[in-house]
Structures are given as structure tokens and as C-alpha cells.
Amino acid sequence: MQIRIEKRLETPKIVYIIIPVASILASLLFVGVLLLAIGVNPLEAYGVMLSRAFGTKFGFTELFVKTAPIILTGLAVSIPLRAGLWNIGAEGQLYMGAFAASFVALYFSPPVIVLPLMVLFGLLAGMAWASIPGFLKAKFDLNEIISTLLLNYVAIYWVEYLVYGPMRGKEVYNFPYSDLFNDYAILPRFFGTRFHVGVIISFLIAIAIYILITKTSYGFAVKIVGSNPKAAEFAGISRKKIIISTMLIGGAIAGFAGMMEVSGLHLRLRAAVSPGYGYTGIPVALLARGNPLFVMVAAFLFGLLYVGGSAMQTTFGIPVAIVDVFQALVVLFIIGGDFFTRYSISFGDKGEKYEGEKG
Amino acid sequence: MGVELTSNLDSGNKTGNNKTESKKILEMRGITKIFPGVIANDGVDLEVNVGEIHGLLGENGAGKTTLMSILYGLYRPDGGEIIFDREKVEFHSPGDAIRAGIGMVHQHFMLVSKMTALNNILLGYRTPKDPLMDYEWARKRIEKLSKTYGIEVDFDEQIINMSVGEQQRVEILKALFRDVKLLILDEPTSVLTPIETERLFKALRRMSEEGLTVIFITHKLREALEVTDRITVLRRGKNVGTLITKDTNERDLARLMVGREVEMIIEKKRKESKEGKAVLRIEAVHARNDRGLPALKGINLIVKQGEILGLAGVSGNGQKELEEVIVGTRKIEKGRLIFNGEDITDYGVARRVALGISCIPEDRIETGMAPSLTVEENLILRDYVKFTKNGFMDFEVIEKHAEKLIDEFGIRTPSPKVAARTLSGGNIQRLIIARELSRNPLLLVASQPTRGLDVAGIEYVRKRLISFAEEGKAVLLISEDLEEIMQLSDRIVVIYEGEIRGVFEREEADLEKIGILMSGGALEN
Numbered sequence: 001m002q003i004r005i006e007k008r009l010e011t012p013k014i015v016y017i018i019i020p021v022a023s024i025l026a027s028l029l030f031v032g033v034l035l036l037a038i039g040v041n042p043l044e045a046y047g048v049m050l051s052r053a054f055g056t057k058f059g060f061t062e063l064f065v066k067t068a069p070i071i072l073t074g075l076a077v078s079i080p081l082r083a084g085l086w087n088i089g090a091e092g093q094l095y096m097g098a099f100a101a102s103f104v105a106l107y108f109s110p111p112v113i114v115l116p117l118m119v120l121f122g123l124l125a126g127m128a129w130a131s132i133p134g135f136l137k138a139k140f141d142l143n144e145i146i147s148t149l150l151l152n153y154v155a156i157y158w159v160e161y162l163v164y165g166p167m168r169g170k171e172v173y174n175f176p177y178s179d180l181f182n183d184y185a186i187l188p189r190f191f192g193t194r195f196h197v198g199v200i201i202s203f204l205i206a207i208a209i210y211i212l213i214t215k216t217s218y219g220f221a222v223k224i225v226g227s228n229p230k231a232a233e234f235a236g237i238s239r240k241k242i243i244i245s246t247m248l249i250g251g252a253i254a255g256f257a258g259m260m261e262v263s264g265l266h267l268r269l270r271a272a273v274s275p276g277y278g279y280t281g282i283p284v285a286l287l288a289r290g291n292p293l294f295v296m297v298a299a300f301l302f303g304l305l306y307v308g309g310s311a312m313q314t315t316f317g318i319p320v321a322i323v324d325v326f327q328a329l330v331v332l333f334i335i336g337g338d339f340f341t342r343y344s345i346s347f348g349d350k351g352e353k354y355e356g357e358k359g
Numbered sequence: 360m361g362v363e364l365t366s367n368l369d370s371g372n373k374t375g376n377n378k379t380e381s382k383k384i385l386e387m388r389g390i391t392k393i394f395p396g397v398i399a400n401d402g403v404d405l406e407v408n409v410g411e412i413h414g415l416l417g418e419n420g421a422g423k424t425t426l427m428s429i430l431y432g433l434y435r436p437d438g439g440e441i442i443f444d445r446e447k448v449e450f451h452s453p454g455d456a457i458r459a460g461i462g463m464v465h466q467h468f469m470l471v472s473k474m475t476a477l478n479n480i481l482l483g484y485r486t487p488k489d490p491l492m493d494y495e496w497a498r499k500r501i502e503k504l505s506k507t508y509g510i511e512v513d514f515d516e517q518i519i520n521m522s523v524g525e526q527q528r529v530e531i532l533k534a535l536f537r538d539v540k541l542l543i544l545d546e547p548t549s550v551l552t553p554i555e556t557e558r559l560f561k562a563l564r565r566m567s568e569e570g571l572t573v574i575f576i577t578h579k580l581r582e583a584l585e586v587t588d589r590i591t592v593l594r595r596g597k598n599v600g601t602l603i604t605k606d607t608n609e610r611d612l613a614r615l616m617v618g619r620e621v622e623m624i625i626e627k628k629r630k631e632s633k634e635g636k637a638v639l640r641i642e643a644v645h646a647r648n649d650r651g652l653p654a655l656k657g658i659n660l661i662v663k664q665g666e667i668l669g670l671a672g673v674s675g676n677g678q679k680e681l682e683e684v685i686v687g688t689r690k691i692e693k694g695r696l697i698f699n700g701e702d703i704t705d706y707g708v709a710r711r712v713a714l715g716i717s718c719i720p721e722d723r724i725e726t727g728m729a730p731s732l733t734v735e736e737n738l739i740l741r742d743y744v745k746f747t748k749n750g751f752m753d754f755e756v757i758e759k760h761a762e763k764l765i766d767e768f769g770i771r772t773p774s775p776k777v778a779a780r781t782l783s784g785g786n787i788q789r790l791i792i793a794r795e796l797s798r799n800p801l802l803l804v805a806s807q808p809t810r811g812l813d814v815a816g817i818e819y820v821r822k823r824l825i826s827f828a829e830e831g832k833a834v835l836l837i838s839e840d841l842e843e844i845m846q847l848s849d850r851i852v853v854i855y856e857g858e859i860r861g862v863f864e865r866e867e868a869d870l871e872k873i874g875i876l877m878s879g880g881a882l883e884n
């Protein structure tokens with residue numbers, strides 16, 4: 001028997017479905033092995049995860065609450081990705097959005113304008129933060145992976161500094177928290193749960209972005225830049241404008257996610273605004289291949305993991321970090337799976353027909 | 360038909376090369392290679408005699424490279440066998456093939472650009488003093504080879520500083536250095552100037568005299584006729600005939616290759632009057648190349664209505680920069696561009712497109728299209744703004760537009776919705792021509808428009824250019840192919856090192872004069 005690897009000219013559509021599904025299954029399998037190694041039955045653990053998310057009203061609404069920011073960060077990664085840029089900085093953009101929104105919530109008045117201003121400042125702060133790597137990339141071709149990543153740390157430590165120092169609340173003892181927001185700075189909630197209006201807005205944003213990037217001439221220009229920057233130039237599309245604008249849109253959405261988390265969930269600024277949603281956006285965007293509709297689907301999967309992750313922690317004492325492990329595995333498998341979009345593998349002896357035989 | 364021709368040959372005793380009559384060095388039998396969706400080689404038989412120059416002729420995609428890659432151990436065949444030097448062989452890598460005595464110079468060179476020619480030739484070779492490098496010994500040996508075959512190279516120059524022709528000579532020496540008995544050259548002339556081509560042919564004849572066997576791949580009929588002893592023609596993966604060169608001619612070869620009658624010479628009718636409104640005026644334009652060096656040094660050109668202006672020159676003398684300056688993707692340092700009476704020096708690409716400047720870029724795949732986008736998207740790549748309604752893409756109109764162009768320009772594609780990357784080179788070229796002509800422009804800059812195309816493709820492109828000019832439009836034809844320039848142009852200018860070296864009306868132009876100017880020489884009066 002002989003294994004043959006050959007370059008493909010055209011990739012069958014089915015491959016694009018098989019790769020993400022197989023990546024998820026393989027990651028679940030690997031995590032299962034890890035669970036076994038620490039003495040937990042993986043089936044039981046996954047069972048607990050599912051029953052937590054789907055078994056109770058609280059769990060089910062939590063699923064949406066956790067999915068919403070992941071949709072947003074998934075979009076924040078996807079939009080620049082369509083132009084060929086890696087926005088690893090959604091986490092930092094989210095933190096800056098959270099910071100700016102909190103600043104408005106704590107220090108601005110009159111009450112009626114606070115919530116709209118929080119949204120506006122959240123968007124602007126995320127944009128501003130993303131504009132730095134965008135500008136550096138457009139102007140000096142500075143690698144955006146590095147600049148976005150490093151700016152995350154700046155943003156996270158900035159917020160930490162604030163909640164340990166100037167913005168620390170008067171009644172929070174030694175916790176790194178600001179004071180609670182006033183009611184008028186809090187997003188409305190439903191069903192007596194934490195399900196807040198931001199969740200619905202997140203889905204609407206995803207649909208709006210879907211329309212923007214698949215139906216408009218702007219989306220078409222982004223696609224050309226992502227496919228072949230030289231052809232884009234030849235078509236009279238300014239690559240620099242596309243680089244900066246996709247980063248700005250991505251940053252704005254991540255900034256909104258930050259606003260939503262403080263205003264809908266934490267009700268104050270605190271350290272650890274996000275458990276790493278910005279990074280979760282990366283596998284989400286990869287699984288979805290940058291398509292906002294699929295971003296919603298992939299975000300659900302990770303929302304489930306976050307909800308289930310905390311359930312596994314309370315039931316089995318498994319550290320929530322297992323979610324990070326899963327996330328990293330998905331990224332690895334997807335990137336590895338990319339091989340199959342470019343090469344086909346067939347089995348069979350020399351001289352056999354092309355279709356070959358398995359085994 | 361193929362069978363008939365081949366058997367003719369077997370019975371005949373008038374093989375091209377007398378001294379080594381019917382002694383075979385290579386026999387490929389029933390070679391089959393299937394790629395997903397294409398049968399690249401379909402039971403191909405090939406016999407090559409010792410010491411002959413054997414031409415392998417065929418259109419693009421006929422399977423020439425695939426067949427030779429199989430022989431060279433790059434691909435494993437799905438069927439068939441190879442007998443080399445009277446032994447049945449099975450190569451698993453190029454290393455195996457080289458050890459058996461087969462060398463191959465690829466269409467795309469495989470040299471290390473930051474190393475000298477000498478080091479490239481020695482790369483991976485074990486000199487007698489191994490593990491130490493015996494440069495003395497190697498240099499002597501290479502110099503001897505160089506002299507024997509008349510292949511001159513500056514051994515201490517880095518590849519990056521060499522012309523393409525010189526790089527090719529390094530590749531050839533690299534193969535010869537390894538004592539090959541059979542040398543395969545894959546479309547070697549496609550990157551050469553006429554003079555370099557002549558030199559290469561001389562070297563090939565020397566090799567043949569020394570008893571070396573050469574397989575020479577080409578899709579150019581004239582070259583196959585000029586230098587080979589026998590020719591095997593491939594069409595759609597099949598051997599459609601092996602012929603003795605001196606018993607055949609261009610017309611028959613073309614018919615075999617394409618499978619129908621082809622117009623071999625397409626000439627533009629001369630423009631009625633020499634006058635004509637200037638469509639494009641290039642005034643003392645200076646520009647730099649990507650490395651920041653001066654590439655255009657005060658170019659002055661006028662392209663008039665109804666004419667094809669041919670810009671002859673060896674690649675790398677500023678043609679690409681000139682193309683980009685006109686398109687608007689390269690900055691002008693000094694000088695002006697006047698289009699239809701309007702100063703467009705500071706206009707962006709999109710505005711120039713809208714004014715009616717179209718371009719078939721030299722780098723079709725790198726610049727001309729977005730490979731992962733669909734055919735229909737590529738057909739609106741440079742005009743997409745016209746296909747929108749209130750900022751939204753009008754998909755219905757886009758699809759109709761695509762269907763119309765696919766039909767009108769004969770683009771062969773299974774559907775407008777497949778990725779453009781899957782089209783063949785000739786069809787990609789049709790796609791680009793369709794897009795560029797569909798906006799009804801006033802000026803077409805056509806850069807190397809037939810490079811890499813097969814006979815049928817060339818015929819098509821040339822006819823299109825001519826009919827476009829005859830509608831009263833202007834064409835700037837940038838080409839390395841002198842014959843093409845001579846056949847199509849009303850006027851010819853020669854570019855060398857970023858300067859215009861000569862302007863000819865077609866009737867006063869001759870190949871020799873232009874060839875001299877192209878290589879930097881001066882004309883004596």
C-alpha cells in the first residue's frame with residue numbers, strides 16, 4: 001500500500017464542513033483523555049456540562065449570556081481576518097471598551113444620557129485601541145499579530161491599575177472593584193435572570209455585519225484585499241484604508257462587548273472583566289471561516305464550554321482552565337486541517353485506479 | 360493518426376541522427392497520470408534515441424511537464440513503465456533520477472539567489488575531498504564543461520544579480536556537472552531573448568554532438584523545427600505522433616497540436632493614415648522600481664488612436680514599471696501623463712479605469728485577478744462600484760454580466776461561481792481580456808499578453824487586440840516576443856534600461872536592428 005499526497009487545485013466544499021467538525025470532535029477526544037488522566041470520566045463530565053446548560057432555566061439563559069460576548073469577539077477577529085489580518089487584540093479592545101463605559105457610568109450625568117454615552121464611549125475606546133495596530137500595519141507594515149497581542153497586556157493592566165487605584169470603590173474592601181453602577185447605567189434584564197438586552201443586540205450586530213461583508217461593495221473590497229492585495233491595488237482599492245477600517249470595525253465591536261459585560265453583567269468595572277473572550281474569538285472566527293452567521297453557531301459551542309466549565313469545576317473540581325486547553329486544541333486542529341484544503345491524500349498501490357482503495 | 364505516424368518512423372531508417380541510429384536511451388510505455396478531474400497523461404509512449412535532440416511539443420496543459428516530472432521522479436505514475444539505458448527503472452525522487460543520469464531544468468528555476476553560481480552548481484554535490492569542498496577541482500571541471508558546450512557563466516557572481524538567461528545557464532551546468540546522459544529542458548526559451556535563444560540552441564547542438572541526449576519541451580513550433588531531430592506531439596495527455604523534424608512543417612505540427620487548422624500568421628492591416636489623435640502621451644516620465652532604483656529614465660511615448668504601438672525589450676528593462684505607471688499603481692517621480700487631453704498624473708487607479716484605461720497586466724495571476732474569488736467576481740474586479748445599488752452589490756446584474764462575457768469571450772468554466780484559480784492559463788487570460796475590454800476603454804495596455812499561451816490562445820488574443828485597435832482604439836503592446844511585435848504593431852519602440860532606444864515605423868523595422876537595440880547595442884548608420 002502506498003499513501004499519496006497531492007496538491008489540490010479545487011477544494012470540495014464538504015472539506016470546509018468536515019474540518020471544523022472534525023477539529024471539535026478531536027479536541028473533545030483529547031480533552032477527554034486529559035480528564036481520564038486526572039481520574040474523571042469524560043462522558044460523565046460532558047454530561048454534566050450539557051445538563052447544566054440545557055437542564056435549567058438559569059443554565060440556559062447563562063448559555064446566551066456567555067455566548068453573546070463571544071459572538072462579538074468572534075466578529076472582531078473575523079472582519080480583519082477577511083482582509084487577511086490577525087486581530088489577536090480583541091481582548092484588549094474589550095477591556096478598553098469596559099474601561100471607557102465604566103468611566104461614563106461612574107462620573108457622567110444626567111442619567112438619561114449615560115447609557116447611550118456608555119455605548120458610544122465603549123465603541124470609540126475599542127476603535128481607538130484597534131486603530132494603533134491598524135495604523136502601524138498600514139503605514140509601516142508592522143506585524144499586527146504582535147502589536148495587537150502586546151496591546152492586550154497594556155489594556156488589561158491599565159484596567160487593573162484603575163480598580164486597584166484611582167477607580168477603586170469606597171465600599172469594596174480590598175477587592176479590585178469599582179463602585180457598583182447606578183441603575184440608570186445598567187442594561188435591562190429579562191426573565192428574572194442575567195439575560196440582558198445586550199445578548200439580543202449581539203445577535204443583531206452579527207446579522208448586520210453579515211450583511212455588511214457579504215452584500216455591500218465595502219465587503220467586496222475587503223474580500224479582494226484578503227484574497228490578493230496586489231489585485232486589490234490593481235482594482236483601485238486602497239489596501240491601507242481597508243486595513244485600518246476593518247481594524248476599526250473589529251475594535252468597535254470588541255469595545256461594545258466590554259461595555260456590555262460591565263453594564264449587563266458585572267455592573268461595575270473590575271479586574272478580570274473577561275475570562276479571555278477576546279482570545280476565544282480566534283477559534284470562533286477560524287471555525288466560522290470569517291462568516292458572521294457561522295460565528296453565531298461557533299460562539300454557542302464556546303458559550304457552552306464556559307457554562308459547562310464552571311459546572312465541571314463545582315462538580316468534579318476540574319479547573320476552568322480546561323476550557324483554554326480545549327480552545328487551543330481547536331485552533332491547532334483547524335490550522336492543521338488547513339492542509340487538507342490544499343492537498344488530497346489517497347491510498348492505494350501504484351498502478352491502481354486513481355480512486356484507490358482504503359487500507 | 361498517431362499510430363500511423365509512429366509506425367512510419369519505426370520502419371523508416373532515416374532517423375534524424377545518423378551516428379546513433381535506433382539506439383534507444385529512453386522508453387516510456389503507457390504512462391498514465393491522473394490528477395483530480397484531469398488525465399494529465401493518458402497511456403503515453405515515448406521513445407528517445409541516444410544523442411538526439413527530441414522535441415516534446417504540445418499546448419499548455421497537454422501534459423508535457425507532467426510526463427517529464429514522472430521521468431524525473433517528481434510524480435509517481437498511475438500506470439506504465441520506464442526503461443532507461445536498457446534497464447527498467449522506478450524513480451522515487453529526483454535524486455534517484457540524477458544518479459541514473461537524468462537532469463532536468465524546470466520552467467521555474469530552483470536556485471539559491473544569495474549564493475554564487477559556483478556554489479549553486481556544487482549544492483549537494485560531493486567533491487572528491489568530501490567532507491571538504493574541493494573548489495579547485497570543481498572550478499576546473501566546470502570551466503571545462505563550460506568551454507566544451509559554449510555555456511558561459513560568471514561563476515563568482517550571485518544568482519540574484521544575474522539575468523534570467525544566465526541563471527538558466529547555471530541550471531544547465533548544474534545538471535551537466537552531475538554527468539547526466541539525458542537532459543530535460545522544460546520550456547527553456549520562454550524566458551530568453553532571441554539572441555540568448557540562439558546561444559542556447561548552439562549549446563544544445565554541441566551536447567548532441569558529444570553524445571548527450573536532450574529532451575526539449577516547447578509549445579513554439581518554430582523552435583521545435585529549428586533545433587530538434589525528432590518531435591513528439593502531445594495533445595490532451597495523449598501522444599498524437601512522433602515525427603522526423605526534417606520531414607514535417609509548421610502547418611502539420613500545428614494541426615497535430617491543436618487538432619484543427621490554425622491561422623499561423625495574424626497580421627494587423629496597416630493603419631490608413633499615420634496621423635491620429637494621441638490617446639496617451641507619456642512625457643519625460645521617471646520612476647523607480649521596487650528596490651528603489653531608477654527604472655524609467657525620462658520616457659517619452661505617444662499612443663495614437665487606431666494603432667498598436669509595440670514596445671519591444673527584454674524583460675526587466677522597465678516594462679513592468681511603465682505598465683504600472685500607466686495603470687496608476689506606481690508613483691511617478693518626474694514627468695506627466697496626458698490621457699485624451701487630460702493630465703492624469705495625479706489620478707488614482709479607479710479614476711483612470713473610469714476614464715477608459717484598461718490593462719492586461721504582465722503578472723496575470725499575481726496582479727490581474729483574485730484567485731480565490733469566483734469567475735463572476737473576477738469579471739467585475741476593477742469595476743465593482745458600477746455593479747452596486749446604494750452601496751449594495753447587485754448580484755443579479757453581476758451574474759448576467761458574467762454569463763454574457765463568458766459566452767462572448769469563450770471563457771471555459773463549469774460555472775460563473777467557481778473559483779477563478781481553477782481556470783487554465785489561457786482561460787484566465789480570456790477572463791482578464793473580457794473584463795478589460797467590457798468597459799469599452801479607449802486605451803489597452805497589453806503586457807506580454809500571449810506569454811505562456813498555446814497556439815490557439817495566441818491566435819485568439821492577437822485577433823482581439825487587432826480588432827480592438829481597428830475600432831479606433833489605442834493599444835500599447837508590451838512584449839518580449841519580437842515576432843509578435845512585428846506582426847501586430849503599427850509602430851515599434853525599443854526599451855532598454857529604462858530608456859527608449861529607437862522608434863520605427865513597421866515597414867522600416869527589421870528583426871536584426873531591433874535585436875541589437877534590445878540588448879543595449881547601437882545602430883551604425
Ligand SMILES: Nc1ncnc2c1ncn2[C@@H]1O[C@H](COP(=O)(O)OP(=O)(O)O)[C@@H](O)[C@H]1O
Pocket residue numbers: 006007008009394395397398399417418419420421422423424425426
Ligand atoms: N499538481 C497538479 N494537480 C492537479 N492537476 C495538475 C497538476 N499538475 C498539472 N495538472 C494538470 O494536468 C494537466 C497537464 O499539465 P502540464 O503537464 O503542466 O501541462 P504542460 O506542461 O504540457 O503545459 C493540466 O490540465 C494541469 O492543469
Ligand SMILES: [Mg+2]
Pocket residue numbers: 423424425466545
Ligand atoms: Mg509545462
